[in-house]
Structures are given as C-alpha cells and as structure tokens.
Amino acid sequence: MPAPDARTSLAGGGPGPDGEQAAPSAPPPAAAPRPAAFPQLEGFALHERLGQGGMGEVYRATRLADARPVAVKVLSESLAVVPDYVRRFDREAAAMAQLDHPGIVRLLSRGRSGPHCWIEMELIDGVSLRTHAFQVRPSARALARLLAQVTHALAYAHARSVVHRDLKPDNVLVLRDGRTKVLDFGLAGLHAEGAEALTQSNVAMGTANYMAPEQRKDARRADHRADLYSFGVMAYELLTGELPVGRFQPVSRLVPGLDRAWDALIDRCLEQDPAARPHSALELAHALDSLAGVAPPLELAPRTRRRARRSRVWSWLGIGSGIALVLAIAGLRVAHDHARLQPFAAASLATARAEGRIVIAPARTFRKQQRR
Ligand SMILES: Nc1ncnc2c1ncn2[C@@H]1O[C@H](COP(=O)(O)OP(=O)(O)O)[C@@H](O)[C@H]1O
Numbered sequence: 142m143p144a145p146d147a148r149t150s151l152a153g154g155g156p157g158p159d160g161e162q163a164a165p166s167a168p169p170p171a172a173a174p175r176p177a178a179f180p181q182l183e184g185f186a187l188h189e190r191l192g193q194g195g196m197g198e199v200y201r202a203t204r205l206a207d208a209r210p211v212a213v214k215v216l217s218e219s220l221a222v223v224p225d226y227v228r229r230f231d232r233e234a235a236a237m238a239q240l241d242h243p244g245i246v247r248l249l250s251r252g253r254s255g256p257h258c259w260i261e262m263e264l265i266d267g268v269s270l271r272t273h274a275f276q277v278r279p280s281a282r283a284l285a286r287l288l289a290q291v292t293h294a295l296a297y298a299h300a301r302s303v304v305h306r307d308l309k310p311d312n313v314l315v316l317r318d319g320r321t322k323v324l325d326f327g328l329a330g331l332h333a334e335g336a337e338a339l340t341q342s343n344v345a346m347g348t349a350n351y352m353a354p355e356q357r358k359d360a361r362r363a364d365h366r367a368d369l370y371s372f373g374v375m376a377y378e379l380l381t382g383e384l385p386v387g388r389f390q391p392v393s394r395l396v397p398g399l400d401r402a403w404d405a406l407i408d409r410c411l412e413q414d415p416a417a418r419p420h421s422a423l424e425l426a427h428a429l430d431s432l433a434g435v436a437p438p439l440e441l442a443p444r445t446r447r448r449a450r451r452s453r454v455w456s457w458l459g460i461g462s463g464i465a466l467v468l469a470i471a472g473l474r475v476a477h478d479h480a481r482l483q484p485f486a487a488a489s490l491a492t493a494r495a496e497g498r499i500v501i502a503p504a505r506t507f508r509k510q511q512r513r
C-alpha cells in the first residue's frame with residue numbers, strides 16, 4: 142500500500158525537486174497556482190521544501206562555499222519581525238549548538254540574510270518516525286530498537302540541561318540504515334534565564350497531544366520528565382496507532398502478544414505526577430535495549446514517593462501501576478517479536494497534521510481540551 146511520505150506530502154504544492162533553480166522556459170498557465178518563492182539566502186542555493194511547521198520552513202539546500210548538501214531552517218518572514226519569535230529561534234540554535242550526538246541532528250551554523258533568520262543543519266536522508274511506522278510497520282522489537290536510540294539521545298540532551306519539549310513521531314527522523322535523529326529543538330531552552338513573553342507563567346507551549354500535564358499548565362515548570370511523558374505518548378501511539386487519551390487501555394491489550402514489559406514502561410511515562418515517572422531517559426533507554434533484545438531483562442527503578450500530599454486516587458493508581466509492574470517482572474519477559482503492531486491509519490496521519498501544530502495558549506485552554 143503506498144503511503145504518503147511526510148517530506149513530500151508536507152511540501153504540499155511547493156516546487157519540485159529542483160525548486161527555483163529549475164526555472165521553466167515558458168511561463169506557467171495563468172490558472173496554475175504559483176508556488177511560493179523560496180527565500181534568498183546568501184551562501185546557499187535552496188532546492189526543495191522538506192517540511193513546514195509552526196515556526197517556518199526547512200529546505201534541502203547546497204552550501205555554495207563547498208557544495209555540501211545541507212538542510213536550512215528559515216524562520217517565517219512574518220515571525221522574523223517579532224522579537225520573541227526571533228529569540229525563540231535563537232534558542233533553538235543555542236540548544237542545538239550544545240549537542241553533539243549521533244542521535245541528534247547537528248547544527249552547522251546560523252545567521253541572518255536580509256529579513257531571514259536561518260539555521261543550517263546536517264541534511265538527514267530519512268523519513269519521520271510517523272511515516273516509518275506507517276510504511277514499514279516495524280515489529281515491537283524493531284520499534285524498541287528505534288525508541289532506544291531516541292531515549293539515548295534524550296538522555297544525552299538532558300545531561301546537558303536541554304529539554305526538548307516537543308517530542309513526537311514527526312520530530313524524529315529514521316534513516317535508511319535504521320539510525321534515528323531527533324530534531325526540532327524549537328521549544329528547548331525555555332528554562333533558561335531571561336524568559337520573555339513567550340515563556341511567561343501560565344502559558345502552555347508544545348504539541349497538545351504529546352504535552353505533559355505540567356507542561357500544559359506552565360511551560361516553564363516542565364523539566365526533563367516532560368520529555369519522558371511525551372515519549373510515553375509517542376511510544377503508545379507507535380505501538381497501537383492510537384493516542385492515550387481519557388481512560389486508555391494498556392498497550393498489550395491493544396496489541397495481542399506484546400511483551401507486558403511495554404505496559405509498565407509506558408504507564409510509568411504517562412504518570413500525571415512527574416515524580417512517578419521513570420527517573421531518567423537513560424533508565425528508559427536500558428529498558429528499551431532489553432525489549433529490543435540487545436540487553437538482559439531489566440525493570441524500571443521503583444517510583445520516587447513524593448512527600449507532598451497525594452490524593453487517594455493517585456495512591457490507588459500508584460498501587461495499580463505497581464501491581465502491573467510486578468506482573469511485568471514476574472516472568473513475562475519472553476521475546477514477543479511476533480506481535481505485529483497496529484497499522485498507522487491514514488486518519489492518524491491526517492489528525493497529526495491537523496493537530497501537529499505547536500500551540501502557544503493560555504493553560505486553561507488546554508485543561509478544557511484535555512477533559513474531552
Ligand atoms: N536536518 C534535516 N534534514 C532533513 N529533513 C529535515 C531536517 N530538519 C527538518 N527536516 C524536515 O522538516 C520538517 C520540519 O522540521 P522541524 O525542525 O520539525 O520544524 P518545525 O519547527 O517547523 O516543526 C521535519 O519534520 C523534517 O521532515
């Protein structure tokens with residue numbers, strides 16, 4: 142079944158692979174919609190729009206100085222005149238500049254050209270994890286291998302105080318050889334000093350479906366554990382084709398034959414209380430390495446008990462998840478690689494496109510939305 146490729150489908154009606162450089166000899170018919178012109182960036186030839194998001198567009202380009210193929214992310218012109226957005230774009234570059242890891246897309250340079258702010262990155266020849274799941278339908282074990290790489294990359298970023306804050310299947314690219322690259326650190330660095338209007342208290346930022354509850358309330362309060370929550374949503378969706386909203390089923394209920402250790406892992410990530418989530422991305426990475434069959438069986442460390450007042454509901458939920466964890470440890474560690482995952486429905490792709498926008502909104506808007 143042919144599946145849409147995020148890179149081409151996101152490009153929509155944009156120019157073809159040769160972009161502006163392939164100027165037609167005859168003028169196009171009057172009725173044909175004219176593709177938007179690519180920005181002119183000194184030192185680069187832009188060829189193709191690879192993606193478009195809330196902040197701007199990403200292009201496949203050639204760096205003219207040495208003919209190196211690169212990717213260039215350009216802040217939209219309308220946002221480039223708003224200082225807060227320029228600062229946020231700069232923060233993305235600053236966050237990326239701290240990171241040098243094979244699982245994270247590498248920043249090469251940043252700059253301005255006339256009205257345009259841009260970031261130059263290594264060009265990744267891959268598709269998003271969402272598209273990969275849709276096209277390839279990996280086994281649970283193959284998915285564990287991919288997700289383990291993502292958590293190793295996250296652990297590296299967290300160790301450098303960089304929180305991604307917008308982790309989702311669209312922000313992970315899968316290369317042909319099975320390596321993954323985390324990208325789009327546009328919301329990273331919000332914890333930094335000098336938070337300005339965009340990071341003011343009671344403002345939620347991120348992609349609604351993947352956002353941790355504390356991130357919905359106030360983006361600044363979200364620490365590395367918000368990424369673990371987003372990771373849980375992403376893993377749940379990749380395994381089941383559904384988002385864990387409302388009273389959701391454990392993944393093993395939706396995917397017959399799935400190793401029950403997935404339940405414990407994902408349930409812990411999706412804890413409302415950040416203190417009850419796994420302690421670190423590294424811990425998740427080790428659990429996933431074990432699910433991928435490349436490390437011995439391993440269970441997550443017990444929850445950290447918060448001294449703060451906890452409601453009875455949370456206590457019961459805690460006990461319930463504890464029982465689930467004990468069950469998981471109690472010998473259900475047989476390799477279940479035959480568990481085929483739910484196909485990513487076309488609807489799921491469409492929903493992601495519709496809802497995949499980064500949202501910046503007063504926190505109460507999200508609280509209302511989440512009660513659906
Ligand atoms: N370095 C890169 N190499 C190849 N494709 C990329 C690269 N960076 C981004 N893309 C593509 O562009 C899309 C949008 O990039 P992203 O950084 O996520 O921007 P946004 O903030 O607009 O979501 C990605 O989903 C991916 O398809």
Ligand SMILES: [Mg+2]
Nearest residue numbers: 194311312325
């Ligand atoms: Mg993105």
